[in-house]
Amino acid sequence: MDKSELYDLKSLKLPRLAGAGLSAFTNIIESSATRWMVINQLLENGGILGFRQMAADEAPTFLPLYPAASASEVSQVSLGRDYWTSMYDNLPVQRGFSFSTIRDFASAYRNGTASPEDVAQRILEIADSVGEDSPDMHIMIAQDRDDLMTQASASAKRLQEGKPLSYLDGVPVAVKDEVDQVPYPTTVGTSFLGSSPARQDSTVAAKLRAAGALLIGKTNMHEIGIGVTGLNPHHGTVRNPYQPDHHTGGSSSGSAAAVAAGLCPLALGADGGGSIRVPSAFCGVVGLKPTYGRVSEYGAAPLTWSMGHLGPIAATAMDAALGYAVLAGPDPRDPNSLVQPSIVLDSLEDADLSNLVIGIYTPWFQHAAAEIVKSCEHMVNSLQGFGATVKEIEIPDLEAARVAHVITITAEMTTALDSVYNDHNKDFGNDVRLNLALARTFTARDYVKAQRIRTRTMATFQGAFQKVDVIVTPTTAVLAPPIRPDAQPNGESDLSLLTEIMRFVLAPNLTGHPAISFPTGYDPAGLPVGIQMIGRPWEEHVLLRLACIANGLVERQAPKIYYSLLADTKLIG
Secondary structure: OOHHHHOOOOOOOOOOEEHHHHHHHHHHHHOOOOHHHOHHHHHHHOOHHHHHOOOOOOOOOOOOOOOOOOOOOOOOOOOOHHHHHHHHHOOOOOEEOOOOOHHHHHHHHHHOOOOHHHHHHHHHHHHHHEOOOEOOOOOEEEOOHHHHHHHHHHHHHHHHOOOOOOOOOOOEEEEEOOEOOOOOOOOOOOOOOOOOOOOOOOHHHHHHHHOOOEEEEEEOOOHHHOOOOOOOOOOOOOEOOOOOOEEOOOOOHHHHHHHHOOOOOEEEEEEOOOOOHHHHHHOOOEEEEOOOOOEOOOOEOOOOOOOOEEEEEEOOHHHHHHHHHHHEOOEOOEHHHOOOOOOOOOOOOOOOOOOOEEEEOHHHHOOOOHHHHHHHHHHHHHHHOOOOEEEEOOOOOHHHHHHHHHHHHHHHHHHHOHHHHHHHHHHOOHHHHHHHHHHOOOOHHHHHHHHHHHHHHHHHHHHHOOOOOEEEEEOOOOOOOEOOHHHOOOOEEOHHHHHHHHOOOHHHHHHOOOEEEEEEEEOOOOOEEEEEEEEOOOOHHHHHHHHHHHHOOOEEOOOOOOEOOOOOOOEOO
């Protein structure tokens, strides 16, 4: 059997629903009296019926954990100025448009050309200007002026006294509204959750605060993280800074847009099915989904127990590396984080790739829009110029892995929301209502079989990693789609499009492997293209190293909407 016969993922041709049609169809699916008329056809089109007939003899794996030979108690990576100044000094020069990086903020604070208070004030001025001389990008869900200025004043004092908490002290960072952060509620993108402020920070928010980060507020997201466009009927659909009439991707839509628009060089994202990597690709920034268990999930909304990953979205690869260094590490409050080895970040600037083998499964890699494939092929060829070897591999049963992911994450989401579903199912957007109603038709047998397929998929990828160091794909099979007028404000359901967006990103959530998306170019209209690298468990440093090398290979383009926080606040484009 050749590779084209082994490859089993398909592009779907399903009807798109929006407006009154979506509302009516959702009501049909939610009602037990009418659901029977269409449910079997939907399950067949989604691959569920075929999945139920598939043989799977493996024992189920309910958590994709890879215990380290020796677990680490603390990170050995310094967060100090000397270490990170050296790291940034050795980074390939950023070509083209220069995003403001963590180093730019740290340098401005230390040479006196700006202060955290200046930056905080500019952020508030931008918020005030929305609707006057700035478009409403719907990036932020909530900002607290007093809290922001209090943080900024404390940071400015530490810097003046020469006692910064870390290199990140005073640098603006945004947090996705899926994790707890005082003094904000956690709405998870809904209209009804988060009725009161969080009582304590999540572990990741606490780590950012302990590093002195200027936490600028909570970012918008696709409602409950169950979609990957960024459309939100309650808080507004986040607009792409590169093309404001296009989607950002989701579900970490606001976090990626905040970075791309210059509101911060680093933001926190969450990824259950590409939700860090998809918006990073669409918005032309860097997004890292670490190994399952590398970053504590304590204080994150319990939407998915076996798929959830928290990680950084950043302007550059080195910014992502610093964010990762802050966020990663064991946490007694998250037992899944206690099996990890020490964090390694040495040699990110080393451009000698002669010992690195890149795996490519050609039928999978090429199952994307032509301009995306061409751009990603160019990046792979460029990395070969640094000595990397490219090796053909095979990854069978990707369709089974896709369906196993869908069943697992939606079954876990519906279970997590059981306590509010009956009272609030009508309060969700129509696309969320439809997805949850479909997920509630899955059975316990479906879920267990999905975990058996997880075992198989983990073994397949681990087998591939005996031959190669990383596996490369495009991040998405399509560019950022336009925001359709009829999707506002009540949503849309376009399963064919979602399949194209999510084709390459689902497997690492199912298997728990780390994966990164970084820019590899732009289409003629200026929409960004992202490339994905998947790595062995705990080898985030390998992925970050490749992204750092790529930083010097891609000529970055300016977003149409960009706010400069270290100069006069203005709109570019």
